[in-house]
Amino acid sequence: MSAVMVDVHGVHKNFGPLQVLRGVDLTVRAGEVTVVLGPSGSGKSTLLRTINHLEKVDRGWISIDGELIGYRRSGNKLHELKEKDVLKQRTHIGFVFQNFNLFPHLTVLENLVEAPVSALRRPRRDAEETARRLLERVGLADKTGAYPRQLSGGQQQRVAIARALALEPKVLLFDEPTSALDPELVGEVLDVIKDLARTGTTMIVVTHEIGFAREVADTVVFMDGGVVVEQGPPSAVLDAPRHERTRAFLSKVL
Amino acid sequence: MSSDTITEPATTAAGDPAEPKVVPTRHYARWAAGAAVVVLVAQFVHGLATNPVWEWHVFRDYVFSETIVQAVWVTLQLTAYATVLGFLLGTVLAFMRLSRSPVLSTVAWTYIWIFRSIPMIVQLVFWFNLSALYRELGVGIPFGPVFWSVDSNTLIGTIGAAVIGLTLHQAAYAAEIVRGGVIAVDHGQLEAAAALGIPRLRQIRRIVLPQAMRAILPTAGNEIVGLLKGTSVVYVMSIGELFYQVQVIYGRNGRVIPLLLVATAWYVVLTSVLSVAQYYVERRYARGADRTPPPTPLQRARRFVTKEST
Numbered sequence: 001m002s003a004v005m006v007d008v009h010g011v012h013k014n015f016g017p018l019q020v021l022r023g024v025d026l027t028v029r030a031g032e033v034t035v036v037l038g039p040s041g042s043g044k045s046t047l048l049r050t051i052n053h054l055e056k057v058d059r060g061w062i063s064i065d066g067e068l069i070g071y072r073r074s075g076n077k078l079h080e081l082k083e084k085d086v087l088k089q090r091t092h093i094g095f096v097f098q099n100f101n102l103f104p105h106l107t108v109l110e111n112l113v114e115a116p117v118s119a120l121r122r123p124r125r126d127a128e129e130t131a132r133r134l135l136e137r138v139g140l141a142d143k144t145g146a147y148p149r150q151l152s153g154g155q156q157q158r159v160a161i162a163r164a165l166a167l168e169p170k171v172l173l174f175d176e177p178t179s180a181l182d183p184e185l186v187g188e189v190l191d192v193i194k195d196l197a198r199t200g201t202t203m204i205v206v207t208h209e210i211g212f213a214r215e216v217a218d219t220v221v222f223m224d225g226g227v228v229v230e231q232g233p234p235s236a237v238l239d240a241p242r243h244e245r246t247r248a249f250l251s252k253v254l
Numbered sequence: 255m256s257s258d259t260i261t262e263p264a265t266t267a268a269g270d271p272a273e274p275k276v277v278p279t280r281h282y283a284r285w286a287a288g289a290a291v292v293v294l295v296a297q298f299v300h301g302l303a304t305n306p307v308w309e310w311h312v313f314r315d316y317v318f319s320e321t322i323v324q325a326v327w328v329t330l331q332l333t334a335y336a337t338v339l340g341f342l343l344g345t346v347l348a349f350m351r352l353s354r355s356p357v358l359s360t361v362a363w364t365y366i367w368i369f370r371s372i373p374m375i376v377q378l379v380f381w382f383n384l385s386a387l388y389r390e391l392g393v394g395i396p397f398g399p400v401f402w403s404v405d406s407n408t409l410i411g412t413i414g415a416a417v418i419g420l421t422l423h424q425a426a427y428a429a430e431i432v433r434g435g436v437i438a439v440d441h442g443q444l445e446a447a448a449a450l451g452i453p454r455l456r457q458i459r460r461i462v463l464p465q466a467m468r469a470i471l472p473t474a475g476n477e478i479v480g481l482l483k484g485t486s487v488v489y490v491m492s493i494g495e496l497f498y499q500v501q502v503i504y505g506r507n508g509r510v511i512p513l514l515l516v517a518t519a520w521y522v523v524l525t526s527v528l529s530v531a532q533y534y535v536e537r538r539y540a541r542g543a544d545r546t547p548p549p550t551p552l553q554r555a556r557r558f559v560t561k562e563s564t
Contacts, residue, residue, distance in 0.1 A: 052449055083454060091451035101446035105464045105542045114460065115450035147542035167450065 002030040003065075005171055005202045006051065010060035013046055013226075020046045022226040023060070028171070028219070031200040035213040035234075038223035039249055044206045047223070048173050051204070052093040053086050064092060065170050091119050094164030094172040098179050100156045102148035108135065108159050109144040112166045120167065127166070134162040138192050154185030158192055165196075172196065174205040210253055214238055222246045312512035316503065317519060325499035326520050332413075332485040332495060336420035337478050343421065344428025349458065351433055362429065369426035375487050377423055381415040382491045416488045424481060431473045435466030467539040475532040479525050496520055 006028040013021040020043045028034045036044045049055040051062055053070040061078065062069045070086055071078040081089070103111050112131035116122040122130075135141050138158040140151075148156050157177055164172060174193065178186040190212050197203060197216045207213065213220050213234055220237040222229045224245050230237055241247045302308060316322055350362035369377070380387070385407040392403030410418065439462055447457040486497035496517050504513040537550070549557065 054445060054449060087448065087451040087453060089451075090449055093449075095446075095449040097442060097446060097449075099442055101440075101442040103443065103446070103461055103465075105539075107542075115452055118453060118456045118460070119451040149542060149544070163450070 002032070004028070005030040005032075005065055006204065007063045008047070008051065008060070009062070011047070011050055011057050011062065012059035013043075013050060013055060014058055020226055021050070021057075024223075024226070024228055026221065026228065026231075028202060028204060030202050032202060032218040033197045033216050034204045034219045034221060035217035036204065036206045036221045036223060037208070037210070037213060037237075037249070038229075042223045043226040044223050045175050048095075048175050048204060048206050051171075051173055052090050052095050054095075064089075067092075069093075087119065091115070091167050092170045094167060094169035096157070096160050096164050096172065096174045096177050098176040100148070100153075100160045100180070102156055102160055102163070104148050106147075107144065108140070108146050108148065108151075111148070111159060112163050115163070116166050131162070131166055134165050135159070137165075137195075138162045139188075152185060153181045154188045157181065157189045161189075161192055161196075171202040171204065174203065174207070176206055176208070178207065178209060208253060210238065210250070222249065224249070307511055308515065309509060309512040312509045313515050313519075316513060317516050321499055321503070322496070322516060322520070325494055325496045326524075328493065329482070329485050329495040329497075329520075330524070332416060332420060332488065332493075333478070333482045335417045336424050336481055336485070339417070339421040340424025340481075341428045341432070341474070343425035344430075345432050345463075347425060347429035348432035348436060351429065352436060366426045366429050369422055372423075374419065374423045374484065375490060378416065378419040378488060378491060381410070381419040382412070384410060384415065412491055412493055416485075416491055416493055420481065420485065420488070424477070427477055428474070431470055431477065432466065434473070435468070435470035436462055438469040439465045464539065468536075468543065471532065471536045471539060475528070475536075479528055482524055482528065483521055 004027055006026070008024055008026040011021050011024045012019070024043070024047055026034070026047070036047065038044050046055060050057050051064070051069070053062075056070065061071065067089065068078075069089055070081055072081055073079075102108075103114070106114065109128065109131055112134065113124065113127045116127040116130065117124055132141065132144065135144060138161060140155060140158055140162070143151060143155065143159070148159065151159065157180075161172075161177075177193065178189050181189065186209070190209065193203070193205065193212075194216055205212075205217075217234050219231055220234045221231040222237055222241070222243070222245075229243050229245050230241065236242075237246065238250065241250060347362045347365060350358040351366070353359050353362075385405070388406055390403045391406050391409060392400040394400035394402070443461055443465060444457065447461045452461065485495055488495060489498035489501065492498065500513045500517040504510045533551075
């Protein structure tokens, strides 16, 4: 069995009086694909955002490849890291947003080159070479000079995936990557993610695409009310759910 | 053969009900208003040319005279310094105000509050009379001994006082303009930059500011044009900028109207140049905002002449 890549331990998160995460535990092994399902408001997106420290946790901790995220441990105390160090940790964690969030004033190539050059101090030439290779991989080799708004939604999301890959992260997080897309564009984005799964990229995917979960996931996690209700291989969670809440959810989306 | 050519257009124009002829709306009121405007403009131009009060020969004598050209140069310098320094300081203040540090944001808020509250002319007079307030400026331990000091008048000088006054005033307004532009940038942009681990300063310079420029530029253009004409208030400090020199000259020779025209003409020309520059700068920062960038006025004019459809 491969090593633990992502370890989420007893994570709590409140927004004011609202308890969004109420003690979440999750383990993802290197090379595995974990798909997180659940009704809206169940805390799936918040969980994903705590993993790369876009949201601070109120209790619990998260580590990636053995390194604590957002904190430094000494004895029994957790010291908050400075922003600079958090930014450095994030270069190991690729994040793909629901709304792509490409930089609209930069060309596709510049979008991919920006972080490797400024955050990892790679030489521009190397970064551009990597960028072109990645664009070829997501089928957009001819779009290097285009601006994001000149592309379709599906193309933009593929660029966003390539942008996240450009940092060669240890894990890729997807926050509902196909929810903002027209139905006929969903397939092209899922195909790119499936291709990544085949090549052994560690991924956590929050999605509503049950078919995708069944096909790609090593583990399916069902969340509701800020906790993990059940998890296991797709055959167990999707076809023989043990919990009433899982069954109720699946009966609505299938 | 000849009957063909006659009957064919007739069938398409009237005979075929599927393709009715389009009659464009007639804008009679527009034509009437246009004619009225032409008459009014003609009257005004006629008045400008024939009314002896304007004294165009005096205007001609002075408009490119050495004194005036030098005064225009001073006006331009004051505008340039206050614009560049004011917007630099303003940008720093804007990010201080948006900062998570309560110290920085309070300092910036207080600065903006104070310098927006003091009329520029009052502030200029204060700087002009700095030596009356603080005869010497020095460096040392607060409330303790002073190691190095200098006479405040020799340090600053009149032009220096004007630049400082204009800059500090401008910075307060620039700060709010820049802040407005920054908060108009989609929050997702900052999140994406943070998620990619891009260093903080680089996020501001490379991701946030270029996008904020879209919202900043129209208002900033206004401010710079306002400043160009606003420099005329430094006449209270007897600095030889355009408005001051014009006053000096008509104080001497009594030709008030033509000399005010000289000043007006220069302000109009300088403002026009700034407006054109603004158009092209805005266009540059619009990159990526539209699928196809709008044509420049030159391209539009050429297209109008050659009757290409857009």
